[in-house]
Amino acid sequence: MSQSSSIFPLRLENIQVRKRGNVLLNDISFSLVGNLTTVVMGPNGSGKTTLMRLMHGLERPRQGSLNWAITSEQARSKQSFVFQTPIMMRRRVDENLYYPLKLVATPKQETDLLVNHWLSATGLANKAKLPAQFLSGGERQKLAIARAMITKPQVLFLDEPTTNLDGQSTREIEALLRKVKPDGTCIVLSTHDLGQAKRLAEQVVFLNKGHLCEVSDAPQFFQKPQSSAAQLYLDGDIVE
Amino acid sequence: MNDIWQGIGEALRLVFSLDADLFEIVLRSLHVTVTAVAIASAIALPLGAWLAVSRFRMRRFTIAALNTLMGLPPVVVGLIVYILFSRSGPFGVFGLLFTPTAMIIAQVIIVTPLIASISHQAIRDLWADYHDLLISLNTTKRQRIVTLIWDSRRSLLTASLAGFGRAIGEVGAIMIVGGNIDHVTRVLTTAIALETGRGDFALALGLGFILIALAFIVNMTIHVLSKTERERRW
Ligand SMILES: Nc1ncnc2c1ncn2[C@@H]1O[C@H](COP(=O)(O)OP(=O)(O)O)[C@@H](O)[C@H]1O
């Protein structure tokens, strides 16, 4: 958990990802320096999930290279990933939070403090002793975010964290994410919700059909995107 | 029909008179089977988990082999253990033939594949759920196995109880390796076989009902456990 060495920059060069003969991502090159909240945007099926999983090391590129400033093994231990459908361990809510800390042998006093901090930050303190499967969709996603943040990662990946949630839960989760930033964690979030992208993004990575259309600072992207696919998407047209 | 009523009467008489021989036999049955299931579980649960999380060339073959071993005829297992442990066999020096230890060894061989196969299925399902999370959390293989065993403990207990159900009613193998010696290796099933051979149907049936009662308790426990599993009460 030491913050000593930064894992940034992340460099992707000419990446191709294939699965069962399909090309899911092709010729992807860009860098992330880690100071900006980055939103990966694009229509359904454009490759957002694949790109996020690739950056986290859950998918391997067929071609090209992906490098963090440190080895990929070390890098992954300083990242956390929140999946689109939160994976709840079949344990109590608080035990879900203890789990990642126990994996890295954190002193008991510190784990208790951290667990209590995140239980109250997520408003789940009164459900701490319930099985995690009893939680609602929004509560599950908050628990998954807390479980991801409890190890103080340098990068937090969130794959469409609010796609299946209602407005209230979405607001709560975005508020939770705003709290994360001062902790020095870089957020990389995918969404196809334009409103969410506008609320959170400082930088946008726009994908279409497995191709990288552009990487732009958020104000520029929303005012005058460089790619026609992004322009169509922002105009609310159907992107072909 | 009369025999059955007599059998029930005999069973009740044996139980309520606290028949010393009966209790010795029941305790020995439980001792042999519980020990065998404990040892088999200690082997089979980690094996099932390891098979679920491992990728290796012979994986499919190993799982198929496990499922085949599950169907091994107990009599053949008994015969092989007999040959291995008979005085002239490779393990003859231990002098274990016709002891409860030999019976435990035979039962371990019979139920380990069963418990491993059932627990492999349960753990494989949980692994499908947990896969991305445990990879993302940078767990070691050992941590994955421990986590999966702990979080599927209810299903695994059911697997062990299924092993118990199979072992407690088994007669062929333990007859061969135990020899059904009175006060040494006689257990419920071998006693039933003996009394039936002697024509004492009432006693045989009495013992049979006690065996059924034990199996029933185990099945009820499985039932209650799988119910709490569905309702996720622990
Ligand atoms: N395992 C797979 N095998 C083959 N094709 C896949 C697989 N997973 C995803 N795809 C396809 O790859 C494309 C990109 O998927 P994904 O990265 O999930 O997009 P997004 O997250 O932007 O909706 C989709 O067309 C999807 O159907």
Ligand SMILES: [Mg+2]
């Ligand atoms: Mg997706």
